[in-house]
């Protein structure tokens with residue numbers, strides 16, 4: 001085990017479903033490899049007892065890289081000095097609910113947590129938002145943390161990215177490792193646009209390899225975009241292990257770098273690239289290195305893709321208007 005200082009990682013909603021998968025992966029080194037981690041776990045008061053049970057299980061794993069665990073319900077205490085904050089805690093969508101229904105219920109959580117991070121997080125903090133509606137929650141958090149650069153916030157669209165890779169691999173028979181340059185554009189919602197026109201299968205254009213616009217439009221896009229709802233329907237509760245896995249994939253690439261010659265999807269604050277209104281937290285193709293991300297520039301956007309990107313970013317603009325009206329930003 002390395003002698004490096006532990007990475008202090010905060011996880012909110014730590015007693016929830018995603019937390020139950022995420023914490024054990026973090027503690028076992030899935031994010032940091034040999035570098036130890038210190039876990040700072042935030043929950044609401046009524047869930048602390050459950051969280052104590054989870055901590056007992058973490059102890060029982062005797063993970064060599066787990067340098068310490070602190071739990072609590074005060075954000076300013078738990079976020080003190082954290083290098084990475086994974087904001088998972090929020091009320092998940094139940095059957096029949098749309099993400100919009102969650103804006104008000106969950107918005108308040110992210111104002112308070114944004115403020116707390118602003119006051120006490122480490123100077124190098126990175127903040128990944130998994131809790132839904134993830135893009136707009138990230139926007140709320142960053143607006144409430146004026147001293148933390150907006151580039152330090154991102155929302156999770158890596159699960160959608162991974163889902164898109166998996167669907168394309170199944171369709172083409174290629175291994176997932178052959179699929180590169182996948183992009184999710186826009187919102188982590190049913191309007192998201194998983195883009196095969198810029199993706200590649202074994203170095204060849206994915207849309208051409210598939211050669212089936214009907215499948216692309218009527219099977220691939222809706223399967224990826226509505227996968228969250230399909231899992232809720234099948235499992236009776238929202239995706240958890242896959243969401244935890246994607247949360248780790250996203251944080252690992254952000255901190256340690258994306259693969260050479262490839263890119264990943266992250267929802268980050270728009271600088272106006274690709275016509276996405278400046279200031280929205282929208283998913284883009286990005287390369288990452290040492291905790292920084294850069295939007296991949298210069299991609300040609302065809303008319304079909306333009307319409308899909310615009311539809312998803314229009315939804316994000318509506319969400320921004322709604323939370324502005326609610327006084328959350």
Ligand code: NAD
Pocket residue numbers: 012013014015016017018019042043044047088089090091092093109129130131132133134156157159160188238239240243
């Ligand atoms: P869950 O209900 O099992 O757990 C959520 C936990 O958050 C609960 O333990 C709850 O007590 C806690 N919580 C609520 N308010 C809190 C607060 N203010 N501070 C700290 N903790 C708080 O839900 P889950 O299945 O773990 O999902 C968590 C979130 O992740 C949901 O919003 C869900 O929709 C979202 N999600 C996002 C993605 C994605 O790809 N972005 C994928 C799956 C789920």
Ligand code: LMR
Pocket residue numbers: 092093132159227228229231238239243
């Ligand atoms: C998912 O994509 O699995 C989650 O965001 C759950 C949801 O509400 O769709």
